[in-house]
Amino acid sequence: MILLFISFVLAAVILLFTSYTDIRKRTINSYIFIPLVALAAINYAxxxxxxxxxxxxxVFFAGxxxxxxxxxxxxxxxxxxVASIxxxxxxxxxLTASIMMFIIYELGFTERLFGIGDIKAMIALFYTFVQFPFLWAFTARQSFILTILPLSFAMLINIALVSL
Structure with missing residues (x-):
């Protein structure tokens, strides 16, 4: 659990830094999400x-x-x-997470919808927080859904909306 918390803090710092550099320079460092993916792999192992x-x-992130x-x-x-299936x-x-990462990955083809930096961020965050559930329900009806909905879905939606 401590590795997941460290991953969350690292993700927040990386996202703040990349947001700042993206606004200032309209570019981000291609390698900035590697520590997050590495920490996620260590956590899974x-x-x-x-x-x-x-x-x-x-492999998806390397792609x-x-x-x-x-x-x-x-x-x-x-x-x-195909390999993940x-x-x-x-x-x-x-398997569902792999299919979602595939969809995110394919959105990066020719960078028409999202830049590759956005795709790297979405894949890194989705991979890192697949098993990180929401901590509270927003309404009483959402209490069951939020116990199974990973935080990575919310982060994915937020990054996608901000990127457009």
Missing amino acids: YTGQDYSFLAIGI TFINTDLYLYPAFGLAVL LLLIHDPVF
Whole structure:
């Protein structure tokens, strides 16, 4: 749990810094999310989570460094999706997360909807906080949903809205 808390603090610091640099320079450092992904991988390994998902998340994030104008970019994403389906068919939570990471990844093709920095941020955050639930319900009806909805969905929606 302490690694997850450290990941949350690190993510907040990285997002604040990248927001500042994006506003000031209209660019961010391509490698700034690597520590967050590494810490997430350490957390998954330490807690004994599925090593297949650990690898799939790292591979999806590494794929964001491929030139987005090449057709290799979407082909790589499709290959990782097929591998994740084969490896994670027994775990619906991680399989759903892999499918979501695939969709996020493919949105980066030719950078028409989102820049690659946004895609890297979304994949890194989604990978890091797949199993981090909301801490409270906003209304009484949401109490059940919020116990199973990971924080990564909320972060994903916020980044997507801010990026547009």
